[in-house]
Amino acid sequence: MNLTVYRLAKHLGAKMGSIGLFFALLPSLAMAKYEYNMEPPVSATGLSAYHLHNWMTMVCLVIFVVVFAVLGYSLYAHRKSVGHKAASFHENTLVELAWTIVPFLILIVIAVPATKALIAMKDTSEPDITIKVTGYQWKWGYDYLKGDGEGIKFISTLSTPQAQINGQEPKGENYLLEVDNPIVVPVNKKIRILTTANDVIHSWAMPAFAIKQDAVPGFIRDTAFRVEKEGTYRGQCSELCGKDHGFMPIVVEVVSDEKYAAWVEDQKKKMAAAAGDPNKVWTLDESKAYGEKVYATNCVACHQANGKGIPGAFKALDGSPIATGPKAEHISRVLNGKAGTAMAAFGKQLSDADIAAVITYERNSWSNKTGEVIQPSEIKAAR
Numbered sequence: 337m338n339l340t341v342y343r344l345a346k347h348l349g350a351k352m353g354s355i356g357l358f359f360a361l362l363p364s365l366a367m368a369k370y371e372y373n374m375e376p377p378v379s380a381t382g383l384s385a386y387h388l389h390n391w392m393t394m395v396c397l398v399i400f401v402v403v404f405a406v407l408g409y410s411l412y413a414h415r416k417s418v419g420h421k422a423a424s425f426h427e428n429t430l431v432e433l434a435w436t437i438v439p440f441l442i443l444i445v446i447a448v449p450a451t452k453a454l455i456a457m458k459d460t461s462e463p464d465i466t467i468k469v470t471g472y473q474w475k476w477g478y479d480y481l482k483g484d485g486e487g488i489k490f491i492s493t494l495s496t497p498q499a500q501i502n503g504q505e506p507k508g509e510n511y512l513l514e515v516d517n518p519i520v521v522p523v524n525k526k527i528r529i530l531t532t533a534n535d536v537i538h539s540w541a542m543p544a545f546a547i548k549q550d551a552v553p554g555f556i557r558d559t560a561f562r563v564e565k566e567g568t569y570r571g572q573c574s575e576l577c578g579k580d581h582g583f584m585p586i587v588v589e590v591v592s593d594e595k596y597a598a599w600v601e602d603q604k605k606k607m608a609a610a611a612g613d614p615n616k617v618w619t620l621d622e623s624k625a626y627g628e629k630v631y632a633t634n635c636v637a638c639h640q641a642n643g644k645g646i647p648g649a650f651k652a653l654d655g656s657p658i659a660t661g662p663k664a665e666h667i668s669r670v671l672n673g674k675a676g677t678a679m680a681a682f683g684k685q686l687s688d689a690d691i692a693a694v695i696t697y698e699r700n701s702w703s704n705k706t707g708e709v710i711q712p713s714e715i716k717a718a719r
Contacts, residue, residue: 375543378565378590382546384453392446399442457546460560463528465521471531471538471551471573473680474580474637478519481530485600488607491685492517493633494583498641501583513570516633518587521563522596528560535680539575542586548574563590578678579649580637618692620700620709627697630690635698638678643702650678654702663708666695667718683719688712 373390377383414420465483469476475493480486495516499505508514521527531540531551541548545561563569573584591599618626632641639645643654653659658666670691673681682691692710699706 377546378544378563378567378569379546379561380564381453381457381561382544384449384456385546388449388453391449395442395446457559460528460558462526463560464525466528466530467519467521468530468532469540469551470684471533471535471540471577471584472685473535473578473678474573474584475634476540476584476586477534477685478517482528484597485603488600488603490517490603491633492519492587494585496583498636510570512583513572513585513587515585515587518568518589520589520591520596520599522593523563523566523590526560526562528558531557531559534684536577537575538573538577538584540571540586541574542569542571542588544569544571545588547571550575563588566590566592583637615713617711618696618709620696620707623693623696623709624700626689627693627695628701630686630694631697634682634686635694643698643704653698654704659698659704660706663695663699663706663710663714664718666699667691667710667715670695671715671718688715688719691715 374386377386463482465485466481468479468481470479471477472491475491477489477491479489492515494512495514496508496510496512497505500507500511529540529547529549531538531549532555533551533553535553537553538551539548540551540559542561545563547559547561549557549559551557567590569588569590571586571588573581573586575581577584631639638650639653640650643652645652658669669679671681671683673679686694689712692712692715695710696708698704699708699710
C-alpha cells in the first residue's frame, strides 16, 4: 500500500511538481497515527503534571487567539486601502500598565499550581523503599538500600536482540525499551530514587511517573514516586551521554505486595547462587562459557562480538597488548577502567566471578590463546 502511494507520488511529482506530490501523499497521511498528548500518568504527581500541562496549553491557546485576533482585526480594519493613515503618538500610560499588569497576573495564576506540583514532586520524605540508581555507559545499576528488598543489587541492560538493531529481524513490540533486569516495586508504596553516575551525566526519566532526574558523577540527587496502578512502565536515559545513549532503557514493573515479596525472595536466592563458593577453582571451559555471557552484556557494544572494536573509537581486544600481555595489567584495566577514555571501571558493577570469567574469555578468544584461567580469588586480591 505504502509502496504504491510512493510510486504514485513520484509519478505525479514528476508531472506536476510539489503540488502533485502533496496530493498524492494525502491518503497515506490521512491513515497515519498521530500521538498528540503525554503518556497517561499513573501517579499523583504525574496526574498533577498532566493536568497542569493541559491547563497551561489552553491558557497559551487563549492568549494566542486573542493576540492574533486583535492583530488580524487591526490589519484589516485599519488598512491603507480604506483611507486609514498611520497614527503618530508617543507613550500611553494605560496601554503600558495593561501590558505589564496583565502578563504579571497571568504568571501568578500559572505559578500557584505549578509551585504546588513542583513541591509535591520533590517530596522524598518517609519512603517505603529507597533505591540507588547509578548510570553507566550504557546501562543502569540498581541497589535497594531500604525496605523489604534491602541488599538486592543488579545491573540492568538493554535486551533488544542485536539482530533487530542491525535490521536483520523485524523489530519487536518494545524495541529499544526492554531490559534483562527491570526494577520491581510494590503498588501504592512510596519509592525514593537516589541518582548518581559512574562516568558522565545520565538522566533517569520515566514519563508515566512525571520523573526526569539527572544522574551526575560525584553527586547524589533524589526523586520519588508512588504508582497507583500495577503494570510495566518504560522510559530511557534522556541525557546525551555518549555513543549508546539511545540504548539505555528503564523498565519498572509495579506489582502487588505478594508478588513483590516473592520477587525479593527469588532475587536473594539468585544473588546467593551467583556469589557461589569464593574459593572455587574454575576450569578454562567453565570460565570461558560464563565469560562469554558477561562479555555479551557489558562489553560487546564497544569491542564488538568479533573483538575487533570500532576503529577510531574503541580499541580491539583481538591481539591487543592488554588481552595478551601480563594478566595483572588486564585485571587492573577491567577493575579500574582508564581515565580519559570510554573504558569504564567495572569493579563496582561486576562480581569477582564475573570479572574473572570475562577476562578469561577475552584472553582465550579470537586469536588470543593465552591458556590462562583467571580465578575469582585473584580479582578479590586485586581489589
